[in-house]
Amino acid sequence: MKSIRLPKADGSISTYAIENTPIEINTLKTSGFNRVAYAAAHVVANPFADNDPWLTPAIDWDKTLAFRHHLWDLGFGVAEAMDTAQRGMGLGWPEANELIGRSLKEASGRKDALIACGVGTDHLAPGPDVTIDTIIAAYEEQMEAVEAHNGRIILMASRALAAIASGPDDYKRVYNRILGQVREPVILHWLGEMFDPALEGYWGKSDHMQAMDIALDVIAANAAKVDGIKISLLSQEKEIAMRRRLPVGVKMYTGDDFNYAELIAGDAHGYSHALLGIFDAIAPAASAALEALGNGQDKAFFDILEPTVPLSRHIFKAPTRFYKTGVVFLAYLNGLQDHFTMIGGQESTRSTQHLAELFRLADTARILMDPELAAMRMRDVMSVRGIAQN
Template sequence: MAEIRLPLAGGGSETWRTGEPLRFDPPSRPFTRVAYAAAHVVADPLAEVDPWLEPAIDWERTLAYREHLWSLGLGVAEAMDTAQRGMGLDWAKSLELIRRAVAASGGRPGRLIACGAGTDHLAPDPGLSVEQVIAAYEEQCAAVEAAGGRIILMASRALAACARSPDDYGRVYDRILGQVREPVIIHWLGGMFDPALEGYWGRGDHGEAMEVCLDILARNAAKVDGIKVSLLDKRHEIAMRSRLPESVRMYTGDDFDYPELILGDGEHHSDALLGIFDAIAPAASAALAALAADEHERYREILAPTVPLSRHVFRAPTRFYKTGVVLMAWLNGHQDHFTMVGGQQSARSLLHLAELFRLADRAGLLQDPELATARMRSLLAVHGLEG
């Protein structure tokens, strides 16, 4: 047990004594759910770059973290928004990340990987044409396939900026899905994660947008492995998954209600592609192993204390959740610093980070409380506080 003084909202501080960390065994059987962790990147704090303008990545630590996720039976969703795609990580560095991670996976069983392909090298502009968006998607999809990766078709800021109607979305997705080699995962990312994607599918109402998306999925089902829905509203996901083509999976992207959605209702369930699985990987792995053994109470017992942590990490403005994910990696010794691509370590307040520390401890997810406390104390000191 370790002790630290943590700041309180409104002023003052409290003495926090850490509890005992939970210990989880590595999975001994295959999961009954497909489970991807959207993985973060480890910045290189010693690179001679302007961090707001040029991403610098510590490749050794970044790939080591993917090895950690694979060792727990989790797949890696590569170069997604958790890796700061579009918030510090550009397409050039994303492609290098994809190439390195796919090579590290080696195509071996148990090293599942899928990679984000989008249009982020094309600046969003209402004056763009649909053909330009299609060409941008084609370029990135071809690059991911050439690297040997499976595609996650990311939502496009450029398409959201220039589309005039739902028909424009259908035209783009029909064209791209008609060309891919293997079935892809489509990613519907809500405006709470990226304000530039508000009104995606050409409709401001999520229910109406779902109808557009379902139509596209129905006519392209053979080229779609699944759809990841990140709307932070379980009602939309539950309604949508019951209407998917039989061969199309629902991958939950709901970092608020993932335990319920993955478990399912007895008729339908969601697989997982979650940013929070990066931060709670040992617990996620153990819970999925319990689910595979039909130990539903154990599954709930493991994941229940992670939900308050996840809801805090993903609280509004949700797009800054990556800061909490990286803080967890630093506290647990997976990297030696709390520095992020684009300087995003400053995107959350010290009070937010202190509360994250408390919630992680309550969930038993600080693997070495002495190390975590020492690192949190150093963060407090940078802000002029004694821990």
């Protein structure tokens, strides 16, 4: 039965019937993508652990790793232990370190498994003893942990650095020191304050365009050690402006979950690759679209991907940092995990109204891969939230 009673914006309840058939996908294929495409992957909680969810994460390792294989099967690289995995919102460095080790081991068993792992300073306890030197040491500790497994690095933004930096020179000191040590080129990650309010004023400037100048100075000074930069500012114009100023050979990875279709397609001056949290949620559609783009079918690319944009804008609506709830909810609806439980109790961060609209938009985007299962699970969720089903 594909009909569900859902709440409407005015508070009334109406019956909604799934209207669209799932998008067709090819799995276990050699990627035909002409863009590098990473999906930032979520973690699957263990709902049966006897823990305190707000304090102690419990992870279902089998389901978490199976989801990485799902992404690899669809042609994506995995961006591991990033903010989509609730890094800093339930996932601490001890768990992230274990996740990185397990995922890199899984990747080593596949020829097609592209993976890069988040390195940050999140294990550094805040306090008066935190200095630029201790921040460098914290980055080095996590960098060494990833490189010990021969892993690629995504150099994440540091809350600790944002908290104590006196200006751009402190950022340059930290980044120049770390980039001078890495074995292989890394992906830098500039995460905007809409994703993490603690990162406001990153690079030592509150104005994004002025901050961009500092980031570009760092990249220019270390171009041989930078594979690319992912920026997550939710601004198409800012990303394009920075993309056109990057040194030759340094990639732009879009982190814009609002404008990814146009940015990946590009313009006469270039295009963006992708490192996106939304690709976790819309992986089947994104895979089919990127395959079409790789085959020169630009119209098909937009026809497939553009209906997912309203869904993504809804999932990432303010407060944007709560987007992980929508990502995990879609994994549950699509049978990629058996429950809607998150580490840190984060399943509670979005309203019933939000989840209902997410369901409607997911249907329009054709990413409910088993409509019968999705409808059954949606009915169960609505029932628990007080909306009786027929």
